[in-house]
Amino acid sequence: MFALDIAAHTGPWRSRHPAEKAMLSLGLLACAVALPPWPGALFSGAAAAVLLVGPARVSPAVVLRAARVPLLFVATSTVPLLVTMHAPARLTVNAEGVVPAAQTAGRSVAALICLLLFSATTPLSDVLPRLHRLGVPPAVTEVAALTYRMLFLLVDSVRAVREAQAARLGFRTWRTAYRSLAGQAGAIFVRAFSRARRLEEGLALRGYTGSLAVQVEARRVSAPFVAATVGLLVLIVAVSVVVGSQW
Template sequence: MNALEAAAARSRWARRNVGEKILLFGGLLLLAVAGPPWPVAPAVLLCAVVAARLARVPARLYLVLLAAPAAFVVLGIGPLLFSVGADGLAFSPTGPRRAAEVVARSIAGMGCTVAFALTTPLAELLNWLGRHGVPAAVSQVAELTYRMIGVLAGSARSMHEAQAQRLGHRTRRGLLTGVAAQSANLFVLAIGRARRLQEGLALRAEPGATAVVAAARPRDARFLAAAAATLAAVAALWAVV
């Protein structure tokens, strides 16, 4: 079990109805995407962080999972800061404003997604999707993808540690060479393990019919009211702006 799965299973909201958490975090995500970036995006991120704290999500793990995709967003704002014209590459006057809006929306949306992932075990989510009309084949693809990511992450960690124990990271050149070789081996390994994982699930049950054991979770009227009030407050802030 990786750190994300362990945190989701130990979360204070792990046994809550999945629909309640989808209402809260999904609504905040929609507000972050549809509303103006200022001040809706910071308000959405604040609500997601407060919800994660109430669910007793490990703060360090939350920040690590949020920082990884946020780094890609920050690195990808270059095309917004510069424009290509007849005179070549030039700094865009509106670039900083647009880049700030993209970063604000993205981080707010990722904050909601990470909080949902850290409070909802995969078994609970797949069971909820199946009971609400989502095709079983879609759930199976989601489960395969999730499990495959975990397997590959564990394999990459083991390969990295094995190379470090062989003193392959003593020099920068050795480190770069080792990372390149590890990436190539991991790609080949991923193809083989994906095939075996698919064959194992196909032998266990019909494609798209993998069952997930999960207890029924009754709805909590107080949680639903609090979630609706939170969304209404952020929407009111949008209306005032």
């Protein structure tokens, strides 16, 4: 399993209703997007980070590992705001773009942390069955669940093929490495296609009619948690308005 999935299944918030965690993380995300970058996005991201490594008990190493690729995307996306292209093909630093770049990066990082707060505390298997009550078609949720399941099978196939190639000295030189990568892609495609066909045949033999019956564990929404979430969001908005008016 991926590190975020392990954290979501083993964390102390595993037994909480997904609606509670969605209200908290999406509420902080709305504050990070709607409020000014300073101080609204800063407070929202800081609150999400504290909750993530504090009450949710997610390891900082897991958070950094999950955020490294999005952070790289944020860093590369802010570069065009910092430079200006002059003819003929001459780059110069744009002093006026420092503030917009910092605001964009700050808001993006805060939004990322808010999303990680939800994904690192809520397994996808708890969310998808409950989306039917919100009017999401069953076909959408079932395709998402099957795709999510196939990801783990695909990762296991990649690991098995790579270990077999490494045991046969398939990565000894650059030439053998390229050949092994080509063979790895072909073998993984064949395995994925075969698994998908067997899955389709299995569903057909079990009388699949367009929806899968899944038992959802009954969980009660915690009123104190909801009240604390509303209080936190109101506090962030109030402090952001007060501090922002002084700048």
